[in-house]
Amino acid sequence: MVCDQIDKLEFTGDDHHPYYTSPILEAACQNAHKVVDEILCRSPKAIQSTDKSGYDIIQLAVIHRSERIYNLIYDIGERKNLYKTIEDSSKNNILHLAGRLAPSGKLNKRRGAALQLQRELQWREEVKKVIFPTYITRDNIFLETPAMVFTREHENLVKDGEQWLKTTAESCSISAGLIITIVFAAAITVPGGSNQDTGIPLFTQDIAFSVFAVSDAISFFASSTALLMFLSILTSRFAEKDFLRSLPKRLLIGICALLLSAISMMIAFSSTLFIVFGHQKPWLLVPICGSSLIPISFFVVLPLPLIKDLFQSTYISEFGPRRRGKRARFDPDNIRLFFGK
Incomplete structure (x- = not known):
């Protein structure tokens, strides 16, 4: 297993966080929740990993419609209230990101354009429950609200x-x-x-x-x-x-x-x-x-x-308490998110 090989590497510091960056980000994009769970068990600080665009695991889960990753880390945000206000360099909050058109591979999993659009709307409604109410109508640097982004992307x-x-x-x-x-x-x-x-x-x-x-x-x-x-x-x-x-x-x-x-x-x-x-x-x-x-x-x-x-x-629903009933192996209380760093 990849995690076992990483644990065998020599490193400095108190964990393997830098070595887990690429695997955990790729797992977030591919909806591989078991991989993310395993990595966070071994290295809780891996949750801080970001890609070249500055997106972390939570933002990537929304962009790539990785519902299993989203459900896995739901407890983190619900308890710590840390990703309710997270924004990228363009002042896009996660509702802006949910308004983007999903990758074609994720869209094609649904039969017909109507059901594909329904899934996109379900994602928007789910993310809307998470962020602070004031962020629902907040503009990015292009003066676009999340609703405007969704309408443009899904026209x-x-x-x-x-x-x-x-x-x-x-x-x-x-x-x-x-x-x-x-x-x-x-x-x-x-x-x-x-x-x-x-x-x-x-x-x-x-x-x-x-x-x-x-x-x-x-x-x-x-x-x-x-x-x-x-x-x-x-x-x-x-x-x-x-x-x-x-x-x-x-x-x-x-x-x-x-x-x-x-x-x-x-x-x-x-x-x-x-x-x-x-x-x-x-x-x-x-x-x-x-x-x-x-x-x-x-x-x-x-x-x-x-x-x-x-x-x-x-x-x-792909979300909700029933989907989140199975607890993750990692302890959410041990996870610390440092957004914007």
């Missing part, structure tokens, strides 16, 4: 996110509209027909008809919900803050409702075939049911990655 990403959401919503709206048309027509022309005198369907006592009626109703209401969600996305103003929770939640609800409506439609279709052929040609039920499982499996599997990403990105 293209906002446009790409808007286009991605519109394209997705338009495609899904067409599918939802088709399902509404199909299941509404199926509800009017019930399988087996109706009594000419009373208008009551002939197969109301059949269990398969009850399954058809329930699944058809679920499909209709779910597809209607999905269509409304997608229309609300298309008519949104697409402001920066809307990408944080509002738009992703609408998209998640819309896709889940569309998935439910498609599955319910297939169940209603299979129930209709059972009513028609169940008594006269029961052998046809096996290939019919087997064939219906194919589109149902596709309905479930294909949108599942997007649903998973939307849910995790919107409801499972």
Whole structure:
């Protein structure tokens, strides 16, 4: 291990701080929290390390979106209040740094421009909780506030996110509209027909008809919900803050409702075939049911990655007490930060 090799080197002073500078800074950029934890255990003063631009481990963690490093050293700032006011040579505080566009490698970990922008907004909101309130609107030497830096850096990403959401919503709206048309027509022309005198369907006592009626109703209401969600996305103003929770939640609800409506439609279709052929040609039920499982499996599997990403990105934070529940090996009380030196 690198730390073991460094410990074998000859040095002067009370620790190996100079030898750990390059490894700990690189680890901060690469989100290698175990490496940072190990180095701080062996040399607490390594937290003072800075790169050629004067950025230390905390600033690099924000610039490179290293959430594991950020969570690891959270206790230091929370207890010592030392990086709430830290600034670089251009008077950029860490909220200015959070306003910069993340490296492409970190952005590409999220699916679609909208989720990429959501992650950037989550970083900004997290860092905003840490710094002093007066620093939220504080200018740098270029007379830019953190909000101005974020808007300038993410202008293209906002446009790409808007286009991605519109394209997705338009495609899904067409599918939802088709399902509404199909299941509404199926509800009017019930399988087996109706009594000419009373208008009551002939197969109301059949269990398969009850399954058809329930699944058809679920499909209709779910597809209607999905269509409304997608229309609300298309008519949104697409402001920066809307990408944080509002738009992703609408998209998640819309896709889940569309998935439910498609599955319910297939169940209603299979129930209709059972009513028609169940008594006269029961052998046809096996290939019919087997064939219906194919589109149902596709309905479930294909949108599942997007649903998973939307849910995790919107409801499972990379920050917060749950992520910080596992304590670091180093003792935060032994860490001393000397910013600006």
